[in-house]
Amino acid sequence: xxxxxxxxxxxxxxxxxxxxxxxxxxxxxxxxxxxxxxxxxxxxxxxxxxxxxxxxxxxxxxxxxxxxxxxxxxxxxxxxxxxxxxxxxxxxxxxxxxxxxxxxxxxxxxxxxxxxxxxxxxxxxxxxxxxxxxxxxxxxxxxxxxxxxxxxxxxxxxxxxxxxxxxxxxxxxxxxxxxxxxxxxxxxxxxxxxxxxxxxxxxxxx
Numbered sequence: 001x002x003x004x005x006x007x008x009x010x011x012x013x014x015x016x017x018x019x020x021x022x023x024x025x026x027x028x029x030x031x032x033x034x035x036x037x038x039x040x041x042x043x044x045x046x047x048x049x050x051x052x053x054x055x056x057x058x059x060x061x062x063x064x065x066x067x068x069x070x071x072x073x074x075x076x077x078x079x080x081x082x083x084x085x086x087x088x089x090x091x092x093x094x095x096x097x098x099x100x101x102x103x104x105x106x107x108x109x110x111x112x113x114x115x116x117x118x119x120x121x122x123x124x125x126x127x128x129x130x131x132x133x134x135x136x137x138x139x140x141x142x143x144x145x146x147x148x149x150x151x152x153x154x155x156x157x158x159x160x161x162x163x164x165x166x167x168x169x170x171x172x173x174x175x176x177x178x179x180x181x182x183x184x185x186x187x188x189x190x191x192x193x194x195x196x197x198x199x200x201x202x203x204x205x206x
Contacts, residue, residue, distance in 0.1 A: 001056055003088050004063045008051040009080040015048050017077055024071040032066060035134040036141065058131060104140060104200045105161045109178055110154060111191035118153050121187040133159065138166025152189065
């Protein structure tokens, strides 16, 4: 995953004209934010002549696609835009604590594998599973943890979601059915066919 800065140069009467397109722009931005791709966004002040949007994605083309479809760009409020790779030296933006706020849904799944196959599964999860999850509106984040048990390794996957409807868009009508691709199953010795869901009722972050 890499950071990218998207710069907008706005037209002179941007503030006066943006009201008509603001809700559409914000709706699009929130959807990308929910996928964990857009971290920060806003216009510079005094004067309001530029805007900055910071993304963390696996491909620059996703930022470019956002810019081309942004109502502000399509409507002509942005006269020029530019995407620049951003090397973060100090700090590392994490998913907002609000992503695990009260009311969010946690989806729990576990599996077993060998020490030799574990690195391959983790690579599969990072390169194949996470990109797909981020495309689902309402996905908030994922955590993978492991535990050594003799010669085997237990894998625990916990994903967080804004609602059951968001999970349904990912898993289908049977919400408790585990979604395991054949290439992932081939790396596991055993895995849960059913998942468990719980609702966050209290959360604390530092």
